[in-house]
Amino acid sequence: MEAVQAVRGMNDILPEQVGWWQGIEAAARKVLENFGYREMRTPVAEKLELFARGIGESTDIVEKEMYAFEDRNGDWLALRPEATASIVRAYVQHGLHGDSSYHKFYQIGPMFRHERPQKGRYRQFHQIDAEVFGLDGPMIDAEMMHMVSLLMERIGISGVSLNINTLGCPKCRQVYREVLKKFLSDKGDGFCEDCMRRRETNPLRVFDCKVKSCAQLLESAPQLIDHLCEDCRAHFEAVRDHLEKLGTPYAVNPRIVRGLDYYMRTTFEVITDRLGAQSAIGGGGRYDGLVRDLGGPDVAAVGFAMGLERLVLLLEQEKTKPVRSPLCFFASLGDQARASAFLLSQKLRERGVETEIDYEGRSLKSQMRRADKSGAKYVLILGEDELARREVQLRDMLTKTQRILPLDTILETLETIEAEKFNP
RNA sequence: GUGGGUGUAGCUCAAUUGGUUAGAGCACUGGGUUGUGGCCCCAGAGGCUGUCGGUUCGAGCCCGAUCACUCACCCCA
Known part of the structure; x- marks a missing residue:
């Protein structure tokens, strides 16, 4: 029987790599929330028309890279190639502009573009995306770039540079x-x-x-x-002035013209030379006319997107992989002891103690090997002898020392150890 | 969509001018220790050499096609 493979350009993120992703997402949420952004989750599919109008009919994204399909009822839908159009749609559809002069939103999730995959570019890829509606002054442009720089720092990525430009109005x-x-x-x-x-x-x-x-x-x-024009010049100079006062390093780069039709005035990219042909790990800018063009109020807007795959690729180059280890491994010998170990380990888990056990009745040597490989700091050993005496051995894997505990105190003991992990 | 590179064990790679039984390291399983991890030693399991076709007495190796992966172009995160 031939095995089915994943769709080209759509990758699995296996447990071995998922630690990178969780770290980046956690850092991003923290920074974005700190700056007043609130998460919004929109569907991965939208009416095709939304992207055609939002991104621009003549862009490569719309012309040849969209996953477009006809729904069973005849509607033309597309998997989102970027998040901005969806967020604008939701903002308009739910009348979110009514209750405040400006709004900040973010979203983290998969995007889809039918391109030939290569390093740092995939058909399903993931973006961290943030948008601000309702602010037309240069202050928010500068704040956003400052935030992006801080985010890179918090994620743990160095050696990237912020390039900015203006496209005028x-x-x-x-x-x-x-x-x-x-x-x-x-x-x-x-x-x-x-x-x-x-x-x-x-x-x-x-x-x-x-x-x-x-x-x-x-x-x-x-x-x-x-x-x-005079307004655009003043805006750009004010953005630069703010960045300088914030101490955010940047370079003016007239080549930052961005590929989407809707950008105007400020544009920026975070650039690296460590990703092969893909130099941009994030980019964004101002798009004041877009909300109106999508049927909403005439409000100003600024936004950016960062590629998670690209962040992961960079992070892999400079940090060691985060590992996931249980606090303890519950080894047992004999069917009766194994049954007790099984019950007790569930109790440990109920109390928040990360616990691994042997389900198969393997040799103690084999269980010890598994415990060692799992990275467990402690091993509980319950044999028939210990069981008869209502005892259990607690082995510290690092110091190789063992002590005997009364069986009915292990829940408290490990709970204490677990708590000490966080307040040593 | 276009071009280059690569497909051999779970992973990283060997295999003489085409030659008979396709190897190694790591990982895995068991043992060396009646119940104790990392190091060491022994043993074991694991392959339709991506797939299909062709050339040949004989193909992992040569040729063609196809698929996959990969890098790059275009474009973008």
């Missing part, structure tokens, strides 16, 4: 787009095939190009920063 971007288009066509045919295409469809994206000759030609290109 639709008004000044339109002016700049024409200036850039003129520059690009004046330069002639020196660009790579992709850039020749980009300069017609989405000229800003040429700055994303990795081809050396293109980068050279672009050195003298006009910069968006020099073509900002």
